[in-house]
Every structure is written in structure tokens, then in C-alpha cells.
Amino acid sequence: MAIASIESGGRQAAAASIAPRRRKNWSGYLFLLPWLAGFLLLTLGPTLASLVLSFTNFDLIGSPRYVGTANYVRIFTADAKFWTSLKVTFLYVALAVPFKLAFALAVAMMLNKGIRGLPVYRALFYLPSLLGASVAIAVLWRKIFAGDGLLNQVLGLFGIQGPSWISNPDTALYTLVALSIWQFGSPMIIFLAGLRQIPQDMYEAASLDGASPARQFWKITLPLLTPVLFFNAIVQTIDAFKAFTPAFIISEGTGGPVDSTLFYTLYLYQEAFAYLRMGYASALAWVLVIIIACFTAFSFLSAKYWVHYDD
């Protein structure tokens, strides 16, 4: 009897201690709910739905019909535009990412010299990154690189008659590359933080050894910055693969001239919303996911050969 009473008392005490904890947990989940709902309904749900739809001929109007791997087979065997958009995207990634990272690193190294007003410069250089993906900036870019745009007006002052940069298939993609490089603020801030982590006495030891600034950069700065470079390269490459807004605005949604700015995402958008081939567009989206995943996996596998982590 006494034992039973003790046991029941213990259970009550345990229940009493768990109850407030549960209440605390519930309030946590309640605060989490808006994000969780958004994630489930707007990210995870559509992602899984698109995977299912990629095996259908869904056209946004009728009911989706299962077509097996037909969409994927068509992508790789009967769609010239897929290869065009892939080529444009790869060229964009190959140009925009290295140049953007190099420019960001150069500016970060200048700012790391301990100049006055560093926070102001940092904020100013970061500003384009905040504005960069917006429609407004893409419109502005169009105004700069148009035939009668700002760039040609400036060139005109020197007697140079520039082409319409965005209407010329040879130059249109490079205007988008330039726009991407202009948004160097985000990797620059990360490079700056990485540069700050390199101990000054390593440079002092190197200067005692007679290492020139160039040798110090190649032998000390760059190797010690590889973890940051690795991070920036992955993030920027994924971003570049996903780039959409600038190409959409500058080419007015066509990917022109002559498909020279037909980014993969823009082609995917056209298939989904211009031609209402949502099933096919979903398959295109999943091919892009696989391309990005392969690139990321390759990057991580190669990291052990060129990324130097300290302790």
C-alpha cells in the first residue's frame, strides 16, 4: 500500500514536471509554425509535386497523365533548346563565378589594408548584392547597355560608337556577366572575414624570409583562404546556375537575341508558363537539380586536394 502510494506520487511528480515542459515546447512550435507552414506548403510540397509531375504531361489545364520517363528521354534526345540553354548557362557560370570571386577577393584585400571608413566602404560595396537580383536593377542594366544607353553615351564622349550591347548576340551574355560581377558584395564580405583570420605573424615570418607580396599572396593568402574560397565558389555557382531575373528582364523573357541569354531557368520558365508544358518543365527542373548536385558533390570530393583546413 505504502509502495503503491509512493509510486503513484512519483508518477504524479513526473507528470507534473513533464507538463510544463510540454507547454514550453508547444509555444516553441507555435513560433515555428509560420516558417514550417511556408516550408511545407511552398517549398517541400511543390518540390515533391514537381518530381511527380516530371513523369506526367501536365499542362496546367487538364489533369496530369503519367508518361513514364518520356520527358527525360525527350530532354536528352530531341530538344535542341535544352542543349542551347545548358551551353549558355554553363558559359555564364564559367565566366561570372571566377570573375566575380576574383573581383570580390581583390576588393576584400584592398579593404583589409586597414583603410579609414572601412564600415562605410563595406556597406557601399555590399549594396549591389542587396539590390542585384531585383527587377529594378535588371531594368537599370537594360538602360545602361541599350543602344542609346549610358555606356554608349559615355563612349560617345570619346568618339566611340558602341553597339547595342543587349541586342547583339555576341555581347548580350557578357552584360549579364557584368551584372553578376557587380554584385560582388556578398562574397567580398566573406573573403574579408577570411582574410582577417589569417594571422599577421605569418606574413611577418614570410617577409623576414624575403617573400615578395606576390609570393605571399600565392603561398600564404590564397592557400589559407581556400576554405572561404570553397564556400564562396559553391554558393556563387549554385546561384549562377539558378540565375533568372536578369536574363528575363533584359531579353524581355525571350532569352534573345538568338537565344544568347537563354538561361536554363528561363527556358524552363518558358516551357512551364509560355507553352504550358508543366510536366516537361518539372523534368527540366530536376535535371538542373541533378546537375547542381553533381557539381557540388564533385566540389566536395575535390576539396581534399586543394582546400586547406587548419586544426
Next chain:
Amino acid sequence: MARVVLEKVVKRYAEVEVIHGVDLQIEPGEFVVFVGPSGCGKSTLLRMIAGLEEITGGTLSIDGERLNDTPAAKRGIAMVFQSYALYPHMSVYKNLAFGLETARMPRAEIDKRVKEAAQILQIEPLLQRKPKALSGGQRQRVAIGRAIVREPRLFLFDEPLSNLDAELRVQMRVELAKLHKRLGVTMIYVTHDQVEAMTMADKIVVLRSGIVEQVGRPLDLYNHPANQFVAGFIGSPKMNFLKGEATGSDASGTGVRIGGQTFALPGVKAPAGPVTFGVRPEHVTTAEGAGITLGRAKVQLVEHLGGETIVYAALDDGQALTVSLSGQRPIQIDDVLELHADPSRCHLFGADGRTLAG
């Protein structure tokens, strides 16, 4: 082996002067230790010699050549940093070879020098490892090795042992002393640890607030400190300082009054007035007839260290006194001891801190 001469060397950051006209001569092959509390300017002085800090005023010359404006790499100097400054992405071999590769030395010569240094420092099995795979002591050896391979005329050490544990520090201290003997090169070593200074130096330079307080051999500084600061900085436990009064001098010495106790310090001449009496804990004794009597002191704390007993006590007038007695003593808190000292081991400092006698 280099002869280093500093003449009226000054360092100023904007309006703030941190090194105030230092004069110093370091003879070829000497092991000189800069010692002083944090912020005294010892590392700054070392970095000025290295060429890592600009010399604002005065002259630095090595082997008779003025080097104020000579780049660090061309001074024939190697430096070992407190943090070791090893390149984490390079193997030990590459770390050692970096300076030689920079100087475009032939590969065979680089290999020979690296292997010689590795043999001296007993790090041959570590040559292919990265610094992160080394212990603190091993990293320290690699840092020293990096200096050795360059065969410099002058070695600089900036608190190289401060990141090591106590046992390893003692071991590395011995090894550095041996290395100095073996290489015979001039070495300048910065530390805030007076024990390191006392055990390693041929010559100690005591610095305070950018001023050289005293230069001398370790035992000269211990036995004949130039002032109260040096007396307090050199020696562990530190010297006792008791406020007192000189009562006047005659042929036999100077009378000194501390608390209720008056005694004479023979062979000392000091004007009457306030003085500071200094005596090292190891020179205070409880044995009667050992010279002057300092008075009765009540024990407040005892540390039984086995080989010695450290007693923290207070004189009748409340002034604190530390006593270091050899061996194990049955002394307890609240015991009252009568303390004595050998007058020849006592020091007297004037109101300005300068040594009057000692």
C-alpha cells in the same frame, strides 16, 4: 655572429612615444634577454631590430652597418614567433624550406640544410607531417628549425615558450641554451618570465615603459639591482619591500627604523629620511644571530613545497613580509616568528626608487 648596437633608439606611434631613446650594445655570440612586464616595449624593440617595425629615431647597426632602413629580409636575421607562425598548409619540410626556396637556393642545398636542422632539433621523423599533426613542443622546434636553416647572423625569439606547458618550457629552455652553445650565434630573446631570463641569459636587459632600467649579467641584477623596480622584478618570490626611515649615517653605516625596530646597515651611507628597505625572502631567516633583527611577524599563510617552506607573515606594524626557508619547517598559521636578515644581503632604496645601498 653579430654585434648589435642601438643608439638612442626611439619608437613613436603618431604622438605616443613607446620606446624612449634606448642605448644598448650586444656583443657577438651573446645570449641577451629582454625582460619586463607587459607593455614595457620589449617586443617592440625586438621587432624594430627585426625590421618589422619602423625605427622612428636613433640608430640600429649590426656589425657596424646602419640598418634602420634595410628591409627585414636583408638584415641577416631570423625570428621565432610566439605563435610559431608555421604555415598550416605546408609540411614541416616545406615550412623549413620556404625561406630558402624564396631565396632561390639550389634544391640540393635546401635539402641539405633542412635535414641538418631537422637532425639538430630531432624532428627528422616529422618532416612530412603538417603542423596540425604536431604537439606544441614539436611545433616550437619546427619554428626554431625554420630560423636555423637560414643560417642567420642574429636570432630573435619573441616569447617563444609562452604557449608551452610548464614542464615542456623547462625542457625547451635547456635545449635553447644548448642550441646557443652549439651554434654560437648572437641571440636576442624576449620574455616576461624572469626565471627564463635568469636561466638562459648571458646578459639581461630589464625594460619598463620603454626605458632600459638596467643591463647586466643575471646575478649582477639579482645581487645589485639598480633600483626598486629591477629588485622587485628579478627573483622569485619577489623581494620584500618595507617602508622605513633612515635615521642618519656614521662611519659604521646607516641606521634604519622599520616599525618599532631599529638596526644599522654597515657600510651604507644614506641621508636621513624615508627609505624603502628591501630583502629577498630567501635572505630572511628565523635563526637568531644572523645579523639584523627585523622584528616579530605573525604567520598568515604557509606553503610547504617540500624543498622549501614559503611563509607569508605580517610584522607588528602590519607590513607584509614573505620568507623562504629551506627544507620542511613545522610552521603554522598564527605562529609568531622572530625574523632576522644578513645585512650584506639587504638593500635600501630612496624615495625615487633608486638603490642607495645593496
